[in-house]
Amino acid sequence: xxxxxxxxxxxxxxxxxxxxxxxxxxxxxxxxxxxxxxxxxxxxxxxxxxxxxxxxxxxxxxxxxxxxxxxxxxxxxxxxxxxxxxxxxxxxxxxxxxxxxxxxxxxxxxxxxxxxxxxxxxxxxxxxxxxxxxxxxxxxxxxxxxxxxxxxxxxxxxxxxxxxxxxxxxxxxxxxxxxxxxxxxxxxxxxxxxxxxxxxxxxxxxxxxxxxxxxxxxxxxxxxxxxxxxxxxxxxxxxxxxxxxxxxxxxxxxxxxxxxxxxxx
Amino acid sequence: xxxxxxxxxxxxxxxxxxxxxxxxxxxxxxxxxxxxxxxxxxxxxxxxxxxxxxxxxxxxxxxxxxxxxxxxxxxxxxxxxxxxxxxxxxx
Ligand SMILES: [Zn+2]
Numbered sequence: 001x002x003x004x005x006x007x008x009x010x011x012x013x014x015x016x017x018x019x020x021x022x023x024x025x026x027x028x029x030x031x032x033x034x035x036x037x038x039x040x041x042x043x044x045x046x047x048x049x050x051x052x053x054x055x056x057x058x059x060x061x062x063x064x065x066x067x068x069x070x071x072x073x074x075x076x077x078x079x080x081x082x083x084x085x086x087x088x089x090x091x092x093x094x095x096x097x098x099x100x101x102x103x104x105x106x107x108x109x110x111x112x113x114x115x116x117x118x119x120x121x122x123x124x125x126x127x128x129x130x131x132x133x134x135x136x137x138x139x140x141x142x143x144x145x146x147x148x149x150x151x152x153x154x155x156x157x158x159x160x161x162x163x164x165x166x167x168x169x170x171x172x173x174x175x176x177x178x179x180x181x182x183x184x185x186x187x188x189x190x191x192x193x194x195x196x197x198x199x200x201x202x203x204x205x206x207x208x209x210x211x212x213x214x215x216x217x218x219x220x221x222x223x224x225x226x227x228x229x230x231x232x233x234x235x236x237x238x239x240x241x242x243x244x245x246x247x248x249x250x251x252x253x254x255x256x257x258x259x260x261x262x263x264x265x
Numbered sequence: 266x267x268x269x270x271x272x273x274x275x276x277x278x279x280x281x282x283x284x285x286x287x288x289x290x291x292x293x294x295x296x297x298x299x300x301x302x303x304x305x306x307x308x309x310x311x312x313x314x315x316x317x318x319x320x321x322x323x324x325x326x327x328x329x330x331x332x333x334x335x336x337x338x339x340x341x342x343x344x345x346x347x348x349x350x351x352x353x354x355x356x
Contacts, residue, residue: 041356129356154353157274175352179321184275186355197356225350227284234271236325236348239333 001026007099011053019215025053029100031212032056034121036109036137038085039063040197041127041151041204043075048205049125050093054212056101057093058121061085062108072194109133111256114140123147123211125204129186131178132259138163138171139256142247147211149204155190156228158200161219161238162207165247168220173241173248178259196228268296268341271348276311279304288347293324294337296347311349321352 014020033054035046038061065080065088080088086104093102118124124146126137141148148163163170210216225234246253267287272280280286290296301308313319324331325348331339
């Protein structure tokens, strides 16, 4: 792909990085990334991916913007309250960078629609806010062999992890089953600091950019955790589980599961 | 013997908001019993009725997942660092 004058100017500060260059910028412009959730994690992730010139950005969300979202979901503005989040996100991303294609999906992901949606993308960003969707996304990405950036947050704490199906451990290798309803509080019940959402969402964007560029070392095989009160990062090893129900040697999950009936948080 | 234990966000209420506590035990099972004595209620959040660590909680001894060591029987040594990490879903 030959870069236009305005593209060279827009992306000049990253094109001068030896890990990127004109070649890397072309890779970014030819890449497609699906951001699931235009919320606390998806907002910063999508903004930075759009700014970096990721050529196609899909955004999935079925919610409308609420006033209590704005403390952390920085892709939306006060005037967007009441609008579908994907519309608000599309407008903001388009005004930031009209050079890229933004595809809104105003829907809730289910076992019936996820496979055809992720099919069109190179890598998936999980910025969803509930366990049923997270396990659905993991299983779909493993079955479809799509790389997945996982991020999750609670109060002053966050986790980031990158999944390369077939190569490194998936989310079920890490946590084989979702907790029963009510066992782990969500952000609505327990609260979340906006800056924590920003930090974790940007670590996810950082993983996606490195994946596309083939630069550096990804967070596959290691779970990075962040504690905002300590201002500390920690890392633990994540091994591939040969008994993993979806990516193990004898997988028991060969079809997608909709967990919502017994696991509504 | 003194082992440092990292307490995850969802369990902080049980430790009076202390994210790092010290505990004793020759193995992980004993460590959990010791935690339960000091912070009643913490064991049932980590383990199921049979005493096994729950499927959405992991315990790491010096950054290694005990499921790939000797599970609840994984031996502990003075100054080991134990992390309890549960699945969280917020976004
Ligand atoms: Zn797996």
